[in-house]
Amino acid sequence: MKNKVPTVKGTREFYPEQMALRNWLYANMRSSAQTFGYQEWDGPFLETLDLYAAKSGEELVKEQAFVFNDRGGDQITLRPELTPSLARMVAARQGLLPRPIRWWSFGPFWRYERPQKGRSREFFQWNVDLLGVDSPAADAELAAVSATFFANVGLGPDEVRIQFNNRRLMDAELAALGLTERKREVFRLIDRRDKMPAEAWDTYATDLGVTTDQLVGLKALLADTELWRKSEECQAFVSAATALGIAPYLEYDPTVIRGLDYYTGTVFEARDREGEFRAILGGGRYDNLVGDVGGDRLPGVGFAMGDVVIGLVAQKYGKAAGLRASPTQVLVTVFKPDLLDETLKLAAELRAAGLKTEWYPEAIKLDKQLKYADAVGARFAVIVGPDELANGVVMLKDLGTRTQRAVPRAELAAAIANA
């Protein structure tokens, strides 16, 4: 290919095949959220930098946001996440919106990162949020929405797990170890527990000023899969999740801490069990966010799932197989040029009967036309030649069973519908 103008680094090109995958994900997100009564919404793709400056986490804003000056000189940002927009929109209608607020969204986001496996600069993200309720049961519902999605796409507990933890619990435990001073750094340290070689991790901890005693305590903490029982909040969360029927998907993991600054209580993320990919989704409770953008305090809990990793996971486990790029059910062939009108009429009749129908635009050799029908995955092909025309029938081919039969023309649509 000569003189090809390259795409912008990290952007996505969706050929029909990829579009089919994206739409399949979207359809499952939509039905999963709607099952729980969530309403679809969206915010602007362009926001001011100020919106994120307050709360999103320094790195995400300073280094990973696409920022540019518009013609008026204002600093504009391609949205890197949705939650701040949500907080603002909810705050703006405070008192008007019936509570609880159950909202979901699916749209594009941008982050200026180095593209790599499961990570691009332009991605689609599913956001689900529940505001106005401060309870472990609400947290459990969000986990249940995500579990329902997994079940809907065919990913079971053997393939993906939702791992949870609680920041208040971790705060208390770290305080008991005398590690409250550098909480943020320690959170980061915890987040990296199983991403680093053990020795390197020890060194990292020591460099942070963690004493030997504290290190021993911290390791014990992070190995304690029963730690959640010490938290009433966690117990209530697990109890509610069990009642919701998603216990098989749940797993307690004391190293799950999440990077975003605004989480205050329950945090969770989902991963494939073999640990091949990054987190599929991440979320948690954020009780101060709406207040921080100028509204009254409004507790919330939510999660976000990017389309890239879930797409990889679904494909790895063969869950996205059989998706078709073409919607065509029937291809009407054209036998020879002077029968073109006959072909068009037939196609129009089939469409009127509700069938997704394509016609071949050239009277070339039949085998070409049938190969095309095969290539787009049409189940049926229709042939009208002089013989059929003379007898008032059409030849209906079933590409799947490789059989064909003559059908009275008037009965064609019905014959296809009943096949």
Place this chain on the structure above:
RNA sequence: GUGUCUGUGGUGGAGUGGUUGAACACGCCUGGCUGUGAACCAGGAGAACACCGGUUCAAACCCGGUCAGACACCCCA
């Protein structure tokens, strides 16, 4: 921003200095089949081997630079 690796027809992918007129597979085109989709048979088209420079009698192959991509770190969906 840091590091590692890679860059060959539409796609995948051999080939690591001289019979390479750049293999092979898929795809595409023509015919075998002048009314029929897999397969099969016979042909055919399609590549300045990312770009620039250097080493050499000789470079897709070695060296340097540039650009692009993948992966990992960082961060995170």
